[in-house]
Amino acid sequence: MNWLLVIIGGAVGASLRYLTDLAVQKRHDTVFPWGTFTVNVAGCLVLGALTGAVTYGAASQSMQLLIGTGLCGALTTYSTFSYETLRLAQTGAKFYAAANVIASVIAGMGAIFIGLSLAQSMWG
Numbered sequence: 001m002n003w004l005l006v007i008i009g010g011a012v013g014a015s016l017r018y019l020t021d022l023a024v025q026k027r028h029d030t031v032f033p034w035g036t037f038t039v040n041v042a043g044c045l046v047l048g049a050l051t052g053a054v055t056y057g058a059a060s061q062s063m064q065l066l067i068g069t070g071l072c073g074a075l076t077t078y079s080t081f082s083y084e085t086l087r088l089a090q091t092g093a094k095f096y097a098a099a100n101v102i103a104s105v106i107a108g109m110g111a112i113f114i115g116l117s118l119a120q121s122m123w124g
Contacts, residue, residue: 002065009070013043017075032096033084036077037104043076044111051112052119 020042021035028034050068053059059067081104088097 002062005062005066006070006073009066009072010074011070013071013074016071017077030096031088031091031093033081033088033100036080036084037100037107040076040081040104041107041111043072044108045115046075047072048112048115049119050115052116053123056119056123058119058123 017039020039024035024038025033047068050059050064050072054061054064054068081100085097085100088094088100
């Protein structure tokens with residue numbers, strides 16, 4: 001049964017990633033990969049909040065599989081982040097490549113912290 005939760009979450013997460021990336025990139029006329037950046041930071045926020053909820057007993061192991069492993073695993077994308085960063089560097093947009101790495105790490109870690117803090121304030 002656990003595998004089904006991961007599959008369902010993954011199907012939703014992959015669809016959300018695709019649709020979010022399309023919507024965000026359509027609004028930004030730049031080489032910076034705003035769509036991937038957005039889904040990765042959003043996934044960090046959700047995963048931080050979920051981890052906090054599980055830690056404080058407000059979410060179950062099943063919820064962690066459905067949302068954490070499934071949805072967040074498919075929503076966020078390290079491979080696309082890596083590919084887009086490499087392509088930026090290869091095409092001469094080295095500033096954007098470096099900015100993508102730095103901003104993604106800082107924003108992702110910040111989002112995890114915010115998610116955990118929200119969970120602690122609600123259930124801790």
